[in-house]
Amino acid sequence: xxxxxxxxGKKAMNVENFNEFPNLPSTHVLDNRxxxxxxxxxxxxxxxxxxxxxxxxxxxELPKPGCFRTTxxxxxxxxxxxxxxxxxxxxxxxxxxxxxxxxxxxxxxAREFQCFYHLWTxxxxxxxxxxxxxxxxxxxxxxxxxxxxIPIRTDLIAGLVFVCLNGDTxxxxxxxxxIIEPIIEPLNSAExxxxxxxxxxxxxxxxxxxxNNSERYHSMLHVINRKTQPWVKGKKSPMKLxxxxxGHSGYWxxxxxxxxxxxGGYSGVTTGILPGLKENEMRVINLFPDTMVNIRSNVIRIDxxxxxxxxxxxxxxxxxxxxxxxxxxxxxxxxHHNMFWGPTGRNLGxxxxxxxxxxxxxxxxxVRYSILAREEDLNPTDDANLRAYYKEWGRRIRRxxxxxxxxxxxxxx
Numbered sequence: 001x002x003x004x005x006x007x008x009g010k011k012a013m014n015v016e017n018f019n020e021f022p023n024l025p026s027t028h029v030l031d032n033r034x035x036x037x038x039x040x041x042x043x044x045x046x047x048x049x050x051x052x053x054x055x056x057x058x059x060x061e062l063p064k065p066g067c068f069r070t071t072x073x074x075x076x077x078x079x080x081x082x083x084x085x086x087x088x089x090x091x092x093x094x095x096x097x098x099x100x101x102x103x104x105x106x107x108x109x110a111r112e113f114q115c116f117y118h119l120w121t122x123x124x125x126x127x128x129x130x131x132x133x134x135x136x137x138x139x140x141x142x143x144x145x146x147x148x149x150i151p152i153r154t155d156l157i158a159g160l161v162f163v164c165l166n167g168d169t170x171x172x173x174x175x176x177x178x179i180i181e182p183i184i185e186p187l188n189s190a191e192x193x194x195x196x197x198x199x200x201x202x203x204x205x206x207x208x209x210x211x212n213n214s215e216r217y218h219s220m221l222h223v224i225n226r227k228t229q230p231w232v233k234g235k236k237s238p239m240k241l242x243x244x245x246x247g248h249s250g251y252w253x254x255x256x257x258x259x260x261x262x263x264g265g266y267s268g269v270t271t272g273i274l275p276g277l278k279e280n281e282m283r284v285i286n287l288f289p290d291t292m293v294n295i296r297s298n299v300i301r302i303d304x305x306x307x308x309x310x311x312x313x314x315x316x317x318x319x320x321x322x323x324x325x326x327x328x329x330x331x332x333x334x335x336h337h338n339m340f341w342g343p344t345g346r347n348l349g350x351x352x353x354x355x356x357x358x359x360x361x362x363x364x365x366x367v368r369y370s371i372l373a374r375e376e377d378l379n380p381t382d383d384a385n386l387r388a389y390y391k392e393w394g395r396r397i398r399r400x401x402x403x404x405x406x407x408x409x410x411x412x413x
Contacts, residue, residue, distance in 0.1 A: 019368035021402075027387055028373040029402040032362045035205040040404060041310040043397040048289050049074035051166040051396070053175050055291040055304055056080055058320060059159045060193045062088055066109045066124060072306050072314070073163055078152060079103045079113075080161060083124040088156065090163045091126045091149035102149065113149075122149050158187035160293075160302075179244030182252050182283045185276035186295050195334055196319030198343050202352055204359040206290065206307040207393075209315055212355055213292040213303055214249065214389060216380040221350055239282070241378040241385050247288030247392030249385035253281070272298040272325040272333060286385070288392055298322070298329075299337050311359060317341060317348075369402075 022029055034040050057069045057080055068081040070093055077093040079102065095102050095115040102113045102122060112129065114121045121130035126149035131137065134144075153164040155172040157180065162172055169175060202209065212218060239253040273279060274295065283295045290305040299321055306314040319337045321330075340347050361367070372390070376382040390401040400406065 022369055022371060024371065024373050026400070026402045027391070028371065028383070030370040030372060030390060031402055031404050032365075032368060032370055034399075034401060034404050035207055035359065036310065036363050037404070038310050040397070040399070041205075041307070043399070044289075044393075045075050045307065047397045048393070049165075049307070051164075051169050052289055053155070053162040053164045053169065053172050055160055055287065055302070056090070056163050057161045058192070058194055058302075058318060059088065059156060059161055060191075060320075060323075061107070061197075062161075064109065066111055067107075068103060068105075068110065069107050070103050070105065071316075072308075073152070074165055075307070076165070077101055078163065079149075080154070080163070081124055085125075088154060088161055089124075089126065090152040090154040092152065094150070095120055096128065096147040096149070097131075126151055158184050159192060160187065175246060176248065176287065177245040179242065179248040179250055179285055179287075182250065183285060183293055183295055183300075186274040186283070186300065189275035191323045192300070192320045193323040194318055194320055195330065196337055196342065197317065199314055199316040200343070200352075201308065202313045202315050202356060203311060204313055204355040205311060205362075206305040206313040208355040208358055209303070209305050209313055209351075210286070210290060210292075210389075211386060212351055213294075214286045214385055215383065216251070217374060217383070218354070219381075221354060239380050241380065241382050243378075243385060243388045244285075247389045248286065249388060250283070250285035251380055251385075252283040271329045272322050274298060274300070274322065286389075288389060298333055301337070301341055311363075 054073050056071055056073065056078070061067070061069055062080065062082040065082050065084045065086065068079055070077065070079045072078070078090055079093040080088060080090045082088050093101050093103050095117065097115065097118055097120050100115050100117040102115045103110075104116060110124075112121050112123050114130075119130075119132045120128065123129050128144040128147045128149075131142070131144050134142075153167065153169075155162055155164075157172060157176065164172070164175075239251050242250045242252070244250065274297070277283070277295065277297065280297055281295075282297075284292065286292050290307075292301075292303040294301040294303075299319055302318040302320070304316045304318075306316065308314050319334075319341070321333050325333070338345055342348065372383040372386045374381060374383040378384055394401050
């Protein structure tokens with residue numbers, strides 16, 4: 001039913017009138033309910049995150065035996081630790097006795113792990129080495145050797161540590177394909193360390209942060225980008241999108257200088273340039289489903305999205321750079337990094353506002369569809385990478401991004 005707009009004699013249309021499917025190819029449209037629906041969120045955890053290789057940390061964060069980091073993978077608690085043999089392993093962070101967390105700290109170093117609840121202990125290789133009051137289990141012949149921490153597939157590439165909860169997923173190198181190649185030299189040619197890490201809970205769906213990292217069309221949102229990035233200022237950029245396998249993508253310019261930091265008032269950004277990069281060069285890859293690696297001059301920024309609930313995302317940020325730089329360069333690098341991407345950085349705060357308000361508006365259900373229709377011959381603001389991402393997303397959960405509650409034949413779920 002339509003209503004008259006007071007004093008105009010014109011009809012006001014109901015919201016439903018604006019929710020017709022856009023006159024676009026289905027590949028260029030998303031149903032906004034993929035960001036707000038609980039059923040979709042659960043499918044993603046089960047069918048995407050449990051079967052993907054997920055970045056969890058950099059090897060330099062685990063420099064010595066016993067150094068560990070805890071996090072979530074597919075909503076499940078895990079611990080990553082360097083063993084006495086120097087190998088990095090991962091385990092579910094759950095005691096085999098009564099399912100309490102074994103490690104409660106975010107990071108640290110330990111000789112062994114001891115569950116705080118009943119004090120069962122595990123060594124760094126995950127073996128159960130101690131059961132309190134063992135005589136109580138004699139009659140049932142409890143074998144602690146069969147009750148070690150449950151291991152998780154773990155692999156490294158260029159110092160990046162990945163885990164996979166599914167034993168059938170392809171090996172890491174095969175899963176990533178050649179999209180990783182542009183970042184191998186900067187990551188692998190010299191010793192790096194993490195000079196910055198922080199995390200924040202963002203009130204949005206995890207995919208909206210991933211979308212924000214993937215598309216360059218929003219660059220004009222950032223005040224500093226309007227000054228420093230040529231494609232925002234109207235100049236043609238030599239950078240091109242690259243579409244990889246399994247939903248991965250990236251963009252880089254094969255060595256051309258791109259980011260004009262001086263125009264934004266940031267001097268000295270080019271000290272400690274990473275191996276293989278030219279001054280001010282920029283290389284970015286987005287790994288399906290949840291990680292961005294952004295290399296600019298002397299800094300490697302890594303974002304990881306950790307879905308907590310359909311509307312809550314724990315975003316983790318790393319800043320990496322050359323370890324062997326002067327203290328002056330280190331402090332200058334940290335200052336510039338934080339001015340862009342630190343907890344109070346200019347770009348980061350603008351991104352948080354954008355994706356939180358976007359998710360709030362989507363929940364109003366006023367606008368049903370989002371548009372991914374830019375076609376620009378793989379220039380940075382083309383939507384081709386997002387279309388490739390959601391093609392893989394749909395394949396994984398067996399739903400259509402533009403019609404997630406219908407089968408290919410039109411049947412309703």
